[in-house]
Amino acid sequence: MKIRLRTEYIVVICVLVLNCIGLMSLYSSLHHAGMFSGRDIFYRQLMWMAMSWVALIIVSSINYRTFHDRSYLFYGLNILLLFAVLFIGHESMGAQRWLSLAGFTFQPSELSKITAILVLARCFAAVRPENMRRYFFIALGLIMFNALLIIKQPDLGTGLTLPILFMLMGFSSMIKKRYFIILSLLVCMTIPFAWNFLKPYQRDRLTVFVNPNVDPLGAGYTIIQSKVAIGSGGIAGKGFLSGTQNQFNFLPERHSDFIFTVVAEEWGFLGSLFLLFIYWIILSKILDKSKELKDNYARYLLMGIAAMIFIHVFVNIGMTLGILPVVGIPLSFISYGGTNLLMTMILIGLFLGACRE
């Protein structure tokens, strides 16, 4: 009992620390030449954060079995929302991702990340040797349908998190590994054909991922400036509010997808490592916890939560470092973006709820 409480306690503290780092970085990233120019964005994020904590507390107090029973229902509702986005969603920056609801705009694709975990946990928890193949295909079908709807928006980044989640959770499940290996090989073979389905800007992103200097002022600009920002942080960084790449506006999107560059530039290698360490604690504690739980569904649920957070952290930081192509995936807890924060906090809430049972 004592150990269990401590694990949850540590995770909550870590989340609080990340919230603080997030607010600090956001505060800094919203400065321009010494002026706090993005005041409203900062307050909006504060409000989202408060709402997220409320959501976390509510979700953690609900018996996780409730979610187990309604996994498919949530999934279905989410699919409906995604369809709604396709038809009545409002467009911003060339993509149709947002739904307006009572003045708030939010992205149903973010919600998919939760429903996908729920539905996958339910599928994999139900796997027995005799129905292995059936559940494999059910899970795969549900995920791919969901992912394709998101990619259609277009939101390639979020869309691809779902198949990755499927692979991470699937490999840990009872289903035979060869199913996933064959699937991976098939996917690899179709990659050359997938090129034709990409939008021009997505192709540009992949081209500059291979060599950013192809177009240093255009598509390669962000990644070059991002690397410069991170690299110039050095060991200890340039200090809070002193990152030149950040303060002089050389980095676009630095309050959202590229927030890590602000941390790395202003706090250096030590600060970046500290951030990675906090994430590692959260991930390892959730994974450790999953071993202690008796209920199969809860174990998969925790694994899914860890995998989802991990995907965000790795893909986002990897992209700012130029080791992964630029896709629109925010850095959990840190990046500006209400829906993602809310989603991540709900995941933590789910984790706490599962631990409580």
Next chain:
Amino acid sequence: MSRRFCYIIFLFCFFLLGTTLFYYQIVKGDYFSSRARNNYMHVLPIVSLRGDILDRTGEKIAYDRPVFNVAVIPHHIIAKREKLFSDLSELSGCKKTTIERNYRTLMTNHFSPVNVITDIDKSDAIALMEAFPEDLIINPTPKRFYSMPYEFSHVLGYVKEANVFYDKLKKYGYKPLERVGISGIEEYYDSYLKGEDGGDLVEVNAQGSVVGYIGQRSAIKGKNIKLTLDSGIQKAAYDVLGSRRGVIILMDSSTGALLSMVSSPAYNPNYFIKGSNTGSFLLDKNAPMLNRALKSAYPLGSVFKPIIAVEALMSHIISSGTQFNCTGSFKLGRAVFKCMHVHGIQDLRQALAHSCNVYFNNVGMLMGADRITSAAYRFGFGNYTGIDYPNESKGVVPSKEWKRKNIKTAWYGGDTVNFSIGQGYFTVTPIQALIAVNAIFNGGYLVRPYFISEIGGENAEITARKYIGTDSRFLDIVKNGMWDAVNTDTGTARLLKKLGFSIAGKTGTAQTRGKAHGWFVGNIKNNGLSYSICVFLENAGSSSEAVKVCYEFLDELKRKELL
């Protein structure tokens, strides 16, 4: 179910992130730091004004005046570059290829302004600015202007921005936008004229707008330079030369201060500043870029005779009374060297007045080649005059040894005969001829010719002179001969007598490939001042052309009371 798979993946990926961070922030940290610094710290150069160049009356002949450039910030116009350049081209009349070339060659980084259209009027610049207020920046910069471009072209030279030949210049500490003097006074006195460029050290943001000042160093204007040249005399000389190829030099006899130096044909340095229409000058077969006064050497012809005379008198080979009989030719073995006329019995004074070749052939043979060579060196030929002008030519003073080394044959008697009347391998620059003859009129001193009068308001005239080591008795004898050349009815330069100045001089018709060069080198005394003059006409046919040009020139000066 196993957690191990997830654990391994998580651990591996975090390790990957950690090592990449280590690589970027620790291993390559300094590199990225400097890249970040280059992003936000900029020196906005303030080009210094170059010193003015004035003539001796204080008239500005070279100065800076503002022109306007239109600049863009590369990062700011990425998306609309093509269209913007097309529109700019249409509106300004500047070729699109020029705009694009400027953009490519002048871009230093993505956040500093690049001058895409250079050198336009203020009103045009403002019109462009009004058409594209978001995208353009107006950049006024000083531009060199020459008020009397042709008259002073060779003397002054011109300036170019250092970035044209930056690879060579950067080791001397030049900055790309700094202007460098090319030839002439602009080159020779570049270090005084150029001043010091300043700059604003500023912080800029990604939009290229200045967000903070770190510091400023103001530009320091270069020093003004006052020359000894007189723009009125210079204009007269240029006008008189007209379409001829030739040189007029007028110099103060005792100091070496140059009052005029014109080489014709000339070029317009303003075209080189603007960088347009320069091809016609560079390709012209008459070589207008060449300063014939001191960068090119020609046979001296009969102007060498007074020098031979002084040397022969000094070494007591002849005296003022020595006579030779001119039969119209000089025979050496089977070779025959012709004279212009049959002069009959001539003494030294007559021989100089009539420019008798036979007389000096005889003198030359008595002296021998070695003594003629040393005479030439004594009077400064084969050496630099020391003029404050870059890259003057030395000319060639032949000697027995020189011929063995360069022509690979022995020295013959005929070479001595030719040398004695300034022909053969012997070549000199017009300025050398002037300095040598001038020594006869100023008591035996080789003066160092110079252009500079004042630098930054302070006297910079340095007269340097070298005594040639001869008795004024001998000089007077030769001077008399040269006086007669102008002032007797049979003298070769008698046309000049009409002017009413006190003039003495020597003509020369120098044989060469093609038509002969015409020379007149002499001395004018007026109002107690003594000037030496050199008129040289390339391939003019004979010396009489040179005398005529000299007459017209001095007549003009007299009319305008410039002398």
